[in-house]
Amino acid sequence: VCFGKHGEFREVSRAFLKGHSAGVYGFAFSNDSRRMATVSKDGTWKLWDTDVEYKKQQDPYLLYTGHLSIREPCRIALSPDARVVAISSLFDITVFSTRTGEVEEEFLSVHGDAITDLTFDTANKFLVSSGERAIRVFHNTAGYRAAIADMKDLLKKATNKGTKDRLQQQINDAQSALDAVCK
Numbered sequence: 531v532c533f534g535k536h537g538e539f540r541e542v543s544r545a546f547l548k549g550h551s552a553g554v555y556g557f558a559f560s561n562d563s564r565r566m567a568t569v570s571k572d573g574t575w576k577l578w579d580t581d582v583e584y585k586k587q588q589d590p591y592l593l594y595t596g597h598l599s600i601r602e603p604c605r606i607a608l609s610p611d612a613r614v615v616a617i618s619s620l621f622d623i624t625v626f627s628t629r630t631g632e633v634e635e636e637f638l639s640v641h642g643d644a645i646t647d648l649t650f651d652t653a654n655k656f657l658v659s660s661g662e663r664a665i666r667v668f669h670n671t672a673g674y675r676a677a678i679a680d681m682k683d684l685l686k687k688a689t690n691k692g693t694k695d696r697l698q699q700q701i702n703d704a705q706s707a708l709d710a711v712c713k
Contacts, residue, residue: 548589549576549592549595550568550570550571550572550574550576552570552571552572553570553571554568554569554570554571555569555570555571555600555602555603555604555605555606556568556569556604556605556606557569557606558606558607558608558615559580559608560608560609560610560611560612561610561611561652563580563581564579564580564581564612565577565578565579565580565581565593565608565612565628566578566580566590566608567606567608567612567615567628568606569600569604569606569617571600573597573598573599573600574595574596574597574598575595575596575597575598575606575615575617575626576592576593576594576595576596577592577593577594577596577612577615577628578590578591578592578593579591579592579593593628594628594631595631596615596626596631598617598619598624599619600617600619601619601620602619602620603618603620603644603645603646604617604618604619604620605617605618605645605646605647605648606618606648607648607649607650607657608628608650609650609654609670609673610650610652610653610654611654611673611677612628613627613628613629613672613673613676613677613680614626614627614628614634614650614670614672614673614676615628616648616650616657617648618640618645618648618659620644620645621638621639621640621641621642621643621644621645621661622636622637622638622639622640623636623637623640623645623648623657623659623668624636624637625637625657625672626672627672627675627676628676629676629679629680634671634672634675635671635672637668640659640661640666641659641660641661641662641664641666642661642662643661643662644661645659645660645661646660646661647659647660647661648660650670650673654670654673655669655670655673656668656669656670657669657670669711669712671708671711671712674704674707674708674711675708677704678701678704678705678708681697681700681701681704682701684697685697685698685701
């Protein structure tokens with residue numbers, strides 16, 4: 531989707547993601563549309579950098595490929611800040627770090643029937659699933675941990691005291707929020 535300098539809609543350009551060896555079950559974008567996650571019948575999930583110049587024929591860049599055992603139906607959700615991806619497979623949910631690709635959490639037998647939808651709230655605090663006429667809400671603890679890790683990396687690179695103090699305060703606040711939900 532292309533917009534002008536003042537935010538007005540211009541056109542829609544076609545783009546292709548190449549990399550899965552079988553059909554794609556689903557996809558999800560981050561809030562700013564700079565990242566996209568896909569999950570496929572080939573047993574992989576992929577994280578893409580979609581912040582490219584389509585006018586110059588650039589394709590999205592593959593950032594990471596993860597592997598998992600998939601049972602249908604399958605859903606995928608990417609956190610608003612693109613730090614966490616959640617994938618449901620039948621009754622179960624697996625949460626991955628997009629930074630490392632590691633499994634952060636697994637929620638087994640979440641619903642009695644297949645999961646019908648999966649999403650993060652816009653504030654990035656909760657992961658929500660639906661199925662069997664019920665909604666389940668989970669704290670996005672993987673998101674808190676990923677944000678803390680990113681801020682610690684920034685703190686190591688910070689050069690002035692004001693930036694260091696601000697980052698340390700943000701780390702402390704995020705750690706307190708994480709501790710509060712992990713009691």
